Amino acid sequence: MHQESTHTSEMLTLIFISFAAFLCRAAARPSAHYTENHFTADNESGEVRSAAIKRLLEVFGMEDPPAIHGHKQPPQYMLDLYNTVADVDGVTKDPYLLEGNTVRSFFDKLRSEQVEFRFNLSTVARTEKILTAELHLFKLRPQATQTFNRHHFCQVSVYQLLDRSKNNNTLEKKLLSSRLIPVHSTGWEVFTITQAVRSWMADEGSNLGLHVVVRTLGGSQMDLKLIRFASGRNHHQSKQPMLVLFTDDGRHSANLENADPSDGTVTSSLLQAPMSGPSSRSARSLDYSEEEGVSMPCQRLPLYVDFEEIGWSGWIVSPRGYNAYHCKGSCPFPLGQNMRPTNHATVQSIINALKLFKGVETPCCVPDKLFSINLLYFDDDENVVLKQYNDMVAGSCGCH
Known part of the structure; x- marks a missing residue:
């Protein structure tokens, strides 16, 4: 009898412990109703965040955020331009400093050792008004210094490549810009090529690139060892040929702002x-x-x-x-x-x-x-x- 009583007591103890453990697990685990509400709240929060970021992208004129390709160094020209027009918080210093409201930089896609360049302008919307287009070339130091006595200046001309001629299958060229440059100089040279870019925007298929010709003052072809421009293939990214495009995308201020520009x-x-x-x-x-x-x-x-x-x-x-x-x-x-x-x-x-x-x-x-x-x-x-x-x-x- 005593053994049966002991056995019954042990069984009750086990049952009590099991029930207590069940209550602890139940208390620790959220109810199905709570879980469902919490999940719904998280979903709603995520949806609100997603909608808010999408709306913010629209404010910045984008449908989706640009793809991230890694840490690439922006051209120094673009960094300098930004620091010229904006303060440390990005606020415009003077609304009349910038031509238009958008500036884009493009690197040469041909990456040729020759003096031919091509730029992919597919990211520019057809609705954007082309204001100014500039070809930026970095002039390297001459290799043949002994010719300085004969040639102090050279004439650099930039041509737009047109359709092939039906007669001799050679590319026709249209002169865009030409000027004299000191032979011994080094650094960036800028040529205006607005006409070419406007024609490329009107007809994407007409974008056959640019050709640069260097001649002596007498009109003869210049030695390429004497006059050299950095190429996208053999030189550092900071010296690569670049097209800089100033445009206006048509967005206008709704604005209360802009008092008299003469008012500091x-x-x-x-x-x-x-x-x-x-x-x-x-x-x-x-x-x-x-x-x-x-x-x-x-x-x-x-x-x-x-x-x-x-x-x-x-x-x-x-x-x-x-x-x-x-x-x-x-x-x-x-x-x-x-x-x-x-x-x-x-x-x-x-x-x-x-x-x-x-x-x-x-x-x-x-x-x-x-x-x-x-x-x-x-x-x-x-x-x-x-x-x-x-x-x-x-x-x-x-x-x-």
């Missing part, structure tokens, strides 16, 4: 503005005052857009992000001039204060000056593009 405040007010709003302590006090029902006055506050956080750092060269700023606060009656109110906003605030009409709200705190930013990035074909985007930064805020 157009960009200086933004550049000198503090990069942050209230200190963290005052920010906390403002948040607290809002909870108590007292709203802060209309003002500009920081809003940093981080391209690395979005996942775009692989194809964007500069900037790494920028401060878009945002406007926040109330526009209470009476509106002072520090609120930068329009006449309409002043009248609206008066009507609201006097309660002359139902449903008339106080004016809104919104940007009243906007500035453009510049993006330097690699496109799908590994070309480097500098593009200017209007209305991207709130320069100041006001009651409207």
Whole structure:
């Protein structure tokens, strides 16, 4: 009897332990309803993020982010141009510095040792207006220095290659640019070839490339040991032949911005503005005052857009992000001039204060000056593009 009692007690203990373990596992494991809701929330969050990034791409004029081909060095010319037109945050220094709103650089696709060059312009939209096209060639030091006494200058001519002649099957040429260059010089030489690029954009099949001819002042062919240009095959990437294209893609500002260009405040007010709003302590006090029902006055506050956080750092060269700023606060009656109110906003605030009409709200705190930013990035074909985007930064805020 005692053994049976002991056995029964052991069985009850095992059952209790098993049940307790089951309860622990059940408590640790989310319910099916919770799991389903959590999964749905994650999905919705992912969908929102995806939709938001897609919309941001549209703001930058793209359907998809460019493919990342690895860490390729942008041409120094494009880096220098970016630093000329943009500050460290990418904000445009002067809206009149850049011709058009897009600059593209293309490397030679032939990679020939001869003086022939061809550039693939398939990434340029047909709708873009071609403003200026430049051929950039790096002139190397002469190898035959003994000829300096005879030749101090040479004539360099750039020709557009046309269709083959029906008579002798040779390529016809059209002169695009020609000028004298010192024989002993070294460095970049730039030739305008806008006519050729416009014809290539009108008929892609007509793009047969360019041909460079070097002659003495007497018109005879120059020794290639004396006059040499870097090629894409044998020389460093920093010296490769390059086509630089200035275009306008037709985007126009919706804009409140751009005061008189002679007014230095157009960009200086933004550049000198503090990069942050209230200190963290005052920010906390403002948040607290809002909870108590007292709203802060209309003002500009920081809003940093981080391209690395979005996942775009692989194809964007500069900037790494920028401060878009945002406007926040109330526009209470009476509106002072520090609120930068329009006449309409002043009248609206008066009507609201006097309660002359139902449903008339106080004016809104919104940007009243906007500035453009510049993006330097690699496109799908590994070309480097500098593009200017209007209305991207709130320069100041006001009651409207």
